[in-house]
Amino acid sequence: MKQEQSSRREKRNGPPLRRSAGSVRLPFPEWIGDYRAAWLRPDIIAGLTLAAVVIPKALAYATIAGLPVQVGLYTAFVPMLIYALLGSSRVLSVSTTTTIAILVAAALGGVASANDPASLLTASATLTCLVGAILIVARLLRLGFIANFISEPVLIGFKAGIGIVIVVDQVPKLLGIHFQKGALFHNLLAIVHEIPQTSWATVAVGAVMIVLLVAMERFLPRAPAPLVAVAAGIAAVKLFALPAYGVATVGHVPTGLPPFTPPDLQMVTMLWPPALGIALMSFTESIAAGRAFAQSGEPTPQPNRELLSTGLANLGGAFFGAMAAGGGTTQTAVNRLSGGRSQLSGLVTSLAALGTMLVLAPLIGLMPEATLAAVVIVYSIGLIKPAEFREILKVRRTEFIWALVALVGVAVVGTLEGIVVAIIVSLAALAHQMSDPPVYVLGRKPGTNVFRPRSTDNPADETFPGLLMLRPQGRIFFANAMRVGEKLRLLIAEPKPKVVVLDLSAVFDFEYTALKMLTDAERKIREEQGVVLWLVGLNPDVLAMVRRCPLGEALGNDRMFFNMDMAVARYQTDQAHD
Structure with missing residues (x-):
């Protein structure tokens, strides 16, 4: 295919002045x-x-x-x-x-x-x-x-x-x-x-x-x-x-x-x-x-x-x-x-x-x-x-x-x-954008497995009683970890959910300070509020970091999911058994 395209270009533009691929490179x-x-x-x-x-x-x-x-x-x-x-x-x-x-x-x-x-x-x-x-x-x-x-x-x-x-x-x-x-x-x-x-x-x-x-x-x-x-x-x-x-x-x-x-x-x-x-x-x-x-x-x-x-x-x-x-x-x-x-x-x-x-x-x-x-x-x-x-x-x-x-x-x-x-x-401007990454509350588009940020434009999106689905976005590191933590606390405090599912599919990097903040937050909301944290959509690098730290030990494989659809299905099953 490439040879045919090259042939057509030569017919249109004429041959190049240096055609031999094996010729000695000329000093110009x-x-x-x-x-x-x-x-x-x-x-x-x-x-x-x-x-x-x-x-x-x-x-x-x-x-x-x-x-x-x-x-x-x-x-x-x-x-x-x-x-x-x-x-x-x-x-x-x-x-x-x-x-x-x-x-x-x-x-x-x-x-x-x-x-x-x-x-x-x-x-x-x-x-x-x-x-x-x-x-x-x-x-x-x-x-x-x-x-x-x-x-x-x-x-x-x-x-x-x-x-x-x-x-x-x-x-x-x-x-x-x-x-x-x-x-x-x-x-x-x-x-x-x-x-x-x-x-x-x-x-x-x-x-x-x-x-x-x-x-x-x-x-x-x-x-x-x-x-x-x-x-x-x-x-x-x-x-x-x-x-x-x-x-x-x-x-x-x-x-x-x-x-x-x-x-x-x-x-x-x-x-x-x-x-x-x-x-x-x-x-x-x-x-x-x-x-x-x-x-x-x-x-x-x-x-x-x-x-x-x-x-x-x-x-x-x-x-x-x-x-x-x-x-x-x-x-x-x-x-x-x-x-x-x-x-x-x-x-x-x-x-x-x-x-x-x-x-x-x-x-x-x-x-x-x-x-x-x-x-x-x-x-x-x-x-x-x-x-x-x-x-x-x-x-x-x-x-x-x-x-x-x-x-x-x-x-x-x-x-x-x-x-x-x-x-x-x-x-x-760059520092401002990086220091204040958004955290979205998610809903599921009716009849699909699409989870998207909730908005007044989509009032019919599905939510599940006792389940709070959140999605932070961007790189989370020492300069913005505190701000992300504040947003998460405010969002969790209002509905008082049983389970918080944190979708990390849009987080491409999780720095040590941020990981420690999340580890402390998981322990605090579990012990003080009885709220369970699940993680979803971790990329391989972030998943490896989580498994090497105390957070991975606390969560285990049971509280980490490949995608949000699997986490919701698990939550609905647990609720049915309860």
């Missing part, structure tokens, strides 16, 4: 050996289309980070090239993202002055080098599972907070006003204060660009909207002499290859804490985007390998002027929708960035800053998704609160600190 990335001739044309088209989106956005993200605009080109070149050669995702596009850019801005703001470009670039190289090194060390320690430690609601709140911060940060460029940047509320007040100084020509340029981008995203979603906006902005500067009306432009952009930029070891002590946060977000965004756009039949991105490939992409980019990099959801979506089939599309995009550096850099200098701000705002506003907050609220109010806490953490205490808030909230 494995995807090249598995490449199919039929993928070449769609990969080239997708790579060029992706370049039309990635390059203008990378320029914009460099300005978010407070770096010279050409850093965006370097980031679309070197990290993209390295990841395309080493990454496990076929379509993940690695340059930089809005989230990473704003985090970089916050990190660099504390160690370098915006008026000292050389110091700023050195600090960026040091930060990017640290991010790469952290990701590589994480790979050596096999820490890929860390991607699962930020819950989805918290990540949604965090990204929404980032979106708000970015939009507020870019509004001054749309208005043509200038002031000393600060925290979110400081910036909002400063914008209001500086509104009388607005450059209406700049506002007009920004408004036209936003309308153009939104219209193209709405009606021509496959078109390279950022490229069209950039081209239109440059053309407007040429045709209408916009700088004469107060419209600021990007200014000089150096032509040529990226310069060698070594890191400064003296900055390491100041930059490693934010580098940890940036590395976490880079990896989280990369693995999420890679998994989201992996198609059936393609290899799923492997977390530990992604740590290595994105780490090397950052480490290599650091020495050639690139800022911190990671996979982006929007650009990866463009790659997939444009027909990208393999990592070759990323190589094409990287080469297009190189061509832009060598040939088109002078034109980029003519671009209005309002155009870049419009690109940033249009694509950053997508981070704020009220519908996702409504969906969370509809499902679970508690997790909605966690999302809001993450959002407020970013907006109020800052972006880097917001990562810490997001992680703390996620871990607190």
Whole structure:
């Protein structure tokens, strides 16, 4: 069957370039050996289309980070090239993202002055080098599972907070006003204060660009909207002499290859804490985007390998002027929708960035800053998704609160600190869930052997006089054993049953402290209340633990059952004999 499927794939896609299973492994990335001739044309088209989106956005993200605009080109070149050669995702596009850019801005703001470009670039190289090194060390320690430690609601709140911060940060460029940047509320007040100084020509340029981008995203979603906006902005500067009306432009952009930029070891002590946060977000965004756009039949991105490939992409980019990099959801979506089939599309995009550096850099200098701000705002506003907050609220109010806490953490205490808030909230949420596992009172669905939690939706479910059926759920260990014990005592005290049947089928682990608590509880309710405890549905590990402790001796085989149906049948038989 597998041979037939492979044959059909070869007919559709063409044979792989390396076909012999017994051939010597060639010293190049494995995807090249598995490449199919039929993928070449769609990969080239997708790579060029992706370049039309990635390059203008990378320029914009460099300005978010407070770096010279050409850093965006370097980031679309070197990290993209390295990841395309080493990454496990076929379509993940690695340059930089809005989230990473704003985090970089916050990190660099504390160690370098915006008026000292050389110091700023050195600090960026040091930060990017640290991010790469952290990701590589994480790979050596096999820490890929860390991607699962930020819950989805918290990540949604965090990204929404980032979106708000970015939009507020870019509004001054749309208005043509200038002031000393600060925290979110400081910036909002400063914008209001500086509104009388607005450059209406700049506002007009920004408004036209936003309308153009939104219209193209709405009606021509496959078109390279950022490229069209950039081209239109440059053309407007040429045709209408916009700088004469107060419209600021990007200014000089150096032509040529990226310069060698070594890191400064003296900055390491100041930059490693934010580098940890940036590395976490880079990896989280990369693995999420890679998994989201992996198609059936393609290899799923492997977390530990992604740590290595994105780490090397950052480490290599650091020495050639690139800022911190990671996979982006929007650009990866463009790659997939444009027909990208393999990592070759990323190589094409990287080469297009190189061509832009060598040939088109002078034109980029003519671009209005309002155009870049419009690109940033249009694509950053997508981070704020009220519908996702409504969906969370509809499902679970508690997790909605966690999302809001993450959002407020970013907006109020800052972006880097917001990562810490997001992680703390996620871990607190996990600890809360684990510390308070549910304990259900069961009933039997009439005419079946199905036992389910009692509720007002199923009033006809059967119960049995003198028998209380309970089902705890989750792992029971030292942190929640006391809470589970309290719930059991309250549930037993009210109906005063003769027999309590504890269904442990949903308990996958029973730690020693919890087992001791249950042993003491069994003895206490038996001696003081005359209540007998039965156990049901123990998995093999839990059953072995129970048999090795005093509880197993007290219960014996007569009070442990394979399932609830057997326990109920035994209870009914005993009652009939009584």
